Amino acid sequence: MKKIWATVFILFLTTALYSQQALWGNQDITSPEINSDGTVTFRIQAPEVGKVQITGDFLPSQKADTPFGPSDAPGVADLVKGDKGIWEYKTPVPLAPELYSYSFIIDGLKTTDPNNVYMIRDVASVTNVFLIRGGRADLYKVNQVPHGTVSRRWYSSPKLNMERRLTIYTPPGYENSSKRYPVFYLLHGMGGDEEAWIALGRTAQILDNLIAKGKAEPMIVVMTNGNVSQEAAPGESSLGFYKPTMQLPKTMEGSMEQSFPDVVSFVDHDYRTLKSKQGRAIAGLSMGGYHALHISKEYPDMFDYIGLFSAAIMPDKRVSSPVYQNMDEKLKVQFSKKPKLYWIAIGKTDFLYKANEDYRKLLDERRYPYVYRESEGGHIWRNWRIYLTEFAPLLFR
Amino acid sequence: MKKIWATVFILFLTTALYSQQALWGNQDITSPEINSDGTVTFRIQAPEVGKVQITGDFLPSQKADTPFGPSDAPGVADLVKGDKGIWEYKTPVPLAPELYSYSFIIDGLKTTDPNNVYMIRDVASVTNVFLIRGGRADLYKVNQVPHGTVSRRWYSSPKLNMERRLTIYTPPGYENSSKRYPVFYLLHGMGGDEEAWIALGRTAQILDNLIAKGKAEPMIVVMTNGNVSQEAAPGESSLGFYKPTMQLPKTMEGSMEQSFPDVVSFVDHDYRTLKSKQGRAIAGLSMGGYHALHISKEYPDMFDYIGLFSAAIMPDKRVSSPVYQNMDEKLKVQFSKKPKLYWIAIGKTDFLYKANEDYRKLLDERRYPYVYRESEGGHIWRNWRIYLTEFAPLLFR
Structure with missing residues (x-):
């Protein structure tokens, strides 16, 4: 009897990470990271790509030409490539409390941050989000209060x-x-x-x-x-x-x-x-x-x-x-x-x-x-x- | 009075696409496209990248070396670059009815399909999904039946x-x-x-x-x-x-x-x-x-x-x-x-x-x-x- 109860639990734990098909190809880095001083660091591991940029509503907007004349467009910033092909961008200043959205641009292709599972869809666009706590933004987060x-x-x-x-x-x-x-x-x-x-x-x-x-x-x-x-x-x-x-x-x-x-x-x-x-x-x-x-x-x-x-x-x-x-x-x-x-x-x-x-x-x-x-x-x-x-x-x- | 009612509606419609911040940078292509014969075409517009691949559970799995010995890993296929920097992959055979998931690999970086807003999260991975109708898969789709x-x-x-x-x-x-x-x-x-x-x-x-x-x-x-x-x-x-x-x-x-x-x-x-x-x-x-x-x-x-x-x-x-x-x-x-x-x-x-x-x-x-x-x-x-x-x-x- 005891023999039959011999466990596969250790095997279960050690292989679990590999066995779950969806975990394949994951990156072991954190992005975005909200730093203690309120700045935010974005990272992506992409050793083979030539250029990585970020665009988001926390960046100063820029003028862009449109069919309707000049208009505001979301700002863009460059990430810098470091060790192990990890690209990084840190905001130069702390961000004010707010719910922000952003995308990466990989060699001109706008896409999501593979290390951030939090996304919102607006019409046909999916962008990543993050939240800087404090002030009004605390109303946007889940707090330990009674929930509807x-x-x-x-x-x-x-x-x-x-x-x-x-x-x-x-x-x-x-x-x-x-x-x-x-x-x-x-x-x-x-x-x-x-x-x-x-x-x-x-x-x-x-x-x-x-x-x-x-x-x-x-x-x-x-x-x-x-x-x-x-x-x-x-x-x-x-x-x-x-x-x-x-x-x-x-x-x-x-x-x-x-x-x-x-x-x-x-x-x-x-x-x-x-x-x-x-x-x-x-x-x-x-x-x-x-x-x-x-x-x-x-x-x-x-x-x-x-x-x-x-x-x-x-x-x-x-x-x-x-x-x-x-x-x-x-x-x-x-x-x-x-x-x-x-x-x-x-x-x-x-x-x-x-x-x-x-x-x-x-x-x-x-x-x-x-x-x-x-x-x-x-x-x-x-x-x-x-x-x-x-x-x-x-x-x- | 009539003058005051003069409308900005046309302006609203024509600028709406540009004004909505999240729509910026969108691609005007369809991916995935479920073809009438049951094959599926995947597309992505990325003129500047060097290589685009797709991985998903509809591709034949391949053997991969893991810390635990050889094991099954999701298959990978190459997209081919065509006009306007649009890369394409069409499945060689019709896919059986099922809910499938996939990701693109852009120069080695696994990420989402920017033309497909349908995604599922499994632990820390987000992948795109699509559904081939018929058979058991019809149980997975929303049908015109009473809904709970x-x-x-x-x-x-x-x-x-x-x-x-x-x-x-x-x-x-x-x-x-x-x-x-x-x-x-x-x-x-x-x-x-x-x-x-x-x-x-x-x-x-x-x-x-x-x-x-x-x-x-x-x-x-x-x-x-x-x-x-x-x-x-x-x-x-x-x-x-x-x-x-x-x-x-x-x-x-x-x-x-x-x-x-x-x-x-x-x-x-x-x-x-x-x-x-x-x-x-x-x-x-x-x-x-x-x-x-x-x-x-x-x-x-x-x-x-x-x-x-x-x-x-x-x-x-x-x-x-x-x-x-x-x-x-x-x-x-x-x-x-x-x-x-x-x-x-x-x-x-x-x-x-x-x-x-x-x-x-x-x-x-x-x-x-x-x-x-x-x-x-x-x-x-x-x-x-x-x-x-x-x-x-x-x-x-």
């Missing part, structure tokens, strides 16, 4: 005659309570989907941390898919694995707005929600801001809190949906019902700055009240995360 | 004095039912975590598809984290982003087994479960098979269905946990209670084959009934997905 639940759910949209996928955050304690919670609908931009806010926007971490600090009310956050031609994010529908594209049909032609009550009905049916205007907020970034603007205007009794983050404002004149007719009258109705908060935020260098300025002028002329937040920077996720950390604390108070 | 919900939840483990994360699948219809469901606990291997089965194992797709075909009972599937020194998967705990390692402390020394009732209590409390032996199954791969063996033996009234997938069997003799004492007596008790299914599966070339053979001999000598499934291949995810598709239909019938 993040679920991927499918719901029926009768209006679209489609089963569709969404991401839903329920706050800590939701499952062991009989309480009803307010709901915040949070919409992505063009090229995004129901994974965008949870991955790029760090919604679960931000909400967990704000709620733990008492800075935001416990709330449900619903992250929808704003491309109504899609059932779900790329790779998550019956279309299988395909290359995601920026522009999809039926994103800004009224269908999202007209079918949105299907989402609200589903959430109110399947979750313990406050089923009232006072218990609902909606916000979105870029195209999602456009959706939030028009949805809140079409259903003026549905949302008491509206957030436009770097919002697109108006449809193409060729779009003939009734959603975009009689805008003046509809806005008048919406503001006559006195929403508790109409919040507009945009970065100073955002290409939608002028459109938002024009829209604010219109609201000013009509004396429709809103809160305006102008930030540095442009049309980037860094700003949208900031806006979320500032908008969520204003809700349901 | 996948949630990431945190629970309290009093035994470990820790908040821990798990992944839980609830079957289609769970949220709109008052029915109680059976629960299948599904455990990962060394180097894995609560993300392993859902990502690499395609658990949600397999369950959705089997349930839709009537081949599996609707069930809850709980995917735990078997590294009891960890709160959560890499990147999902307060440790932040760090390089994952294969071997962690406290994985096979009894703590996982001793704390497992905390998981069952949590699930039975927070979900509508069948709270009985008949309503519970447990299975695991490799280290998770070891956990399933020992947990089911330690708590002989807890599980009626036990699955050992390429299981490690016995602990290191230096491990002194009471969990591994009196094995003979405990197995006798477990089998005297007649579990409905004790299922052992392993591949012919698995390095744990002999250990499993010895264990089966022991069960045979004691006349303890079990079902044995021997497959081709070794210690790889392809087999663990197959075992899941075969084991799940046997449960709760």
Whole structure:
């Protein structure tokens, strides 16, 4: 008997590293390394390549020629080759607390860092990420606080005659309570989907941390898919694995707005929600801001809190949906019902700055009240995360 | 008024591609391309590099020298450089239906395919994936069938004095039912975590598809984290982003087994479960098979269905946990209670084959009934997905 129990455990441990097929070809170095002084060192072992560069949003941006004239492009820095073919780049200065993204450029080819498994997808690009702790960035990290639940759910949209996928955050304690919670609908931009806010926007971490600090009310956050031609994010529908594209049909032609009550009905049916205007907020970034603007205007009794983050404002004149007719009258109705908060935020260098300025002028002329937040920077996720950390604390108070 | 509504929409569309920072540097090619005849073409645009190769589990494996003697290593093929610096490799034959993984090797550097956003992480390696439809592989894809919900939840483990994360699948219809469901606990291997089965194992797709075909009972599937020194998967705990390692402390020394009732209590409390032996199954791969063996033996009234997938069997003799004492007596008790299914599966070339053979001999000598499934291949995810598709239909019938 004892003989049969003779173990293969040592063999298991020693061969395990080799046996796991996916471990083959791995590098035994650390990249990125956050140094104690706040600088960051990037490394890659590539003895045979001629040149290694890094590009990322922590590098000073540079001017680049584009089809639309000169514009900002992410900065690029060279790595220096050292022993054993290990290339290295260390930032000259400490980096401010933030969630950063970067890619390596290997002899002109942009690719991922093989020593960093943390990546985010934005449309068809996958980049590596790292986080410098401190300040606002501590809201983006997982801390030892009570955690909400993040679920991927499918719901029926009768209006679209489609089963569709969404991401839903329920706050800590939701499952062991009989309480009803307010709901915040949070919409992505063009090229995004129901994974965008949870991955790029760090919604679960931000909400967990704000709620733990008492800075935001416990709330449900619903992250929808704003491309109504899609059932779900790329790779998550019956279309299988395909290359995601920026522009999809039926994103800004009224269908999202007209079918949105299907989402609200589903959430109110399947979750313990406050089923009232006072218990609902909606916000979105870029195209999602456009959706939030028009949805809140079409259903003026549905949302008491509206957030436009770097919002697109108006449809193409060729779009003939009734959603975009009689805008003046509809806005008048919406503001006559006195929403508790109409919040507009945009970065100073955002290409939608002028459109938002024009829209604010219109609201000013009509004396429709809103809160305006102008930030540095442009049309980037860094700003949208900031806006979320500032908008969520204003809700349901 | 009309003037103010003058649109920036066209500007928005035309600049959107450039403005989105993450889109910078993208390639306008498709890779991989699944051809109509079942062959697959891989492409990468890299005019400046000297050599591009591909390695993946669809290529014939090759013998490689290792510290443990000759062993199988993934095959490698060369891409050929064509116009515009686009390198290409087309498989010489159609590929059988399967979920495959691969990497490019750029002048000796193993990295990801910049045109394929679909990736899986296994320990510290990220590889691209693609799926050839048909046969069993149709169970791995998202089909137009009712979909269950996948949630990431945190629970309290009093035994470990820790908040821990798990992944839980609830079957289609769970949220709109008052029915109680059976629960299948599904455990990962060394180097894995609560993300392993859902990502690499395609658990949600397999369950959705089997349930839709009537081949599996609707069930809850709980995917735990078997590294009891960890709160959560890499990147999902307060440790932040760090390089994952294969071997962690406290994985096979009894703590996982001793704390497992905390998981069952949590699930039975927070979900509508069948709270009985008949309503519970447990299975695991490799280290998770070891956990399933020992947990089911330690708590002989807890599980009626036990699955050992390429299981490690016995602990290191230096491990002194009471969990591994009196094995003979405990197995006798477990089998005297007649579990409905004790299922052992392993591949012919698995390095744990002999250990499993010895264990089966022991069960045979004691006349303890079990079902044995021997497959081709070794210690790889392809087999663990197959075992899941075969084991799940046997449960709760």
